[in-house]
Amino acid sequence: MKKILTSLFVLATFSLAKNIVYSDEIISLYLHQNDTKVVGRLLPTNAFEILEEQNAKVLVKINGYLNPKSPSVIYFNNSQRIIVAAFSKNIKLNFSQIKKGKNGKWDKVSIKIWADKKDFFKDNKKMLSRAKELFSNNCGICHALHSEKEFSANAWPAVFKSMVNRTGIDKKDQWLIIEYLQKNAKDFKIK
Known part of the structure; x- marks a missing residue:
């Protein structure tokens, strides 16, 4: 029973x-x-x-x-x-x-x-990890890699977009990386 x-x-x-x-x-x-x-x-x-x-x-x-x-x-x-x-x-x-x-x-x-309808995921850990890897492997080629905490959440999109054309990052992955950077910014606030 x-x-x-x-x-x-x-x-x-x-x-x-x-x-x-x-x-x-x-x-x-x-x-x-x-x-x-x-x-x-x-x-x-x-x-x-x-x-x-x-x-x-x-x-x-x-x-x-x-x-x-x-x-x-x-x-x-x-x-x-x-x-x-x-x-x-x-x-x-x-x-x-x-x-x-x-x-x-x-x-x-x-x-x-x-x-x-797409292939969706039960969590975002792997995609955030992939975003971090893309950021780390591409955004330190011309200069020292910026820390995710270096800029505010509101500043990261403009900073990233000003330099992304000099990287090998696919257009489809750009917002993935921006979201990762914003959610790891120095002033990020959880809901």
Whole structure:
């Protein structure tokens, strides 16, 4: 009897578990399942939840923070410009507010939106490790390698983009490395 109860508990827990995944590449986002017009992009290394699968698309839930001055961008935390997802400016989006920001902090929000189905990962450790390796192997060729902690989270995208053309880093990996650098910056703040 105890084995049956334990099995039922494990099964119930497993069925209630959220399907949280990550991508190591930029994912296109769509308002509706059958849309072909891309309305946004989800950047690598950021967690999202798969709610439903339909053919080549998945309905996902993305959580993050919304700066009232940039209502078409979801950020990783409530005070830094670490982008989770960015959307076209003229698109009407249906954000759900989770928590109102106070004292200049941004609102915590979520959005349900369709995305291309890809090979997703259960954690982002390997992709962050690969990003670190790409950064270390390519960004110290012309000068001494900068420490990840040398720049702020808000400064890293411009610093990286100013030098990336002199490296062998593929375009598809650039946002992977930027996200890695921002999440290891000297002033990085966890949500």
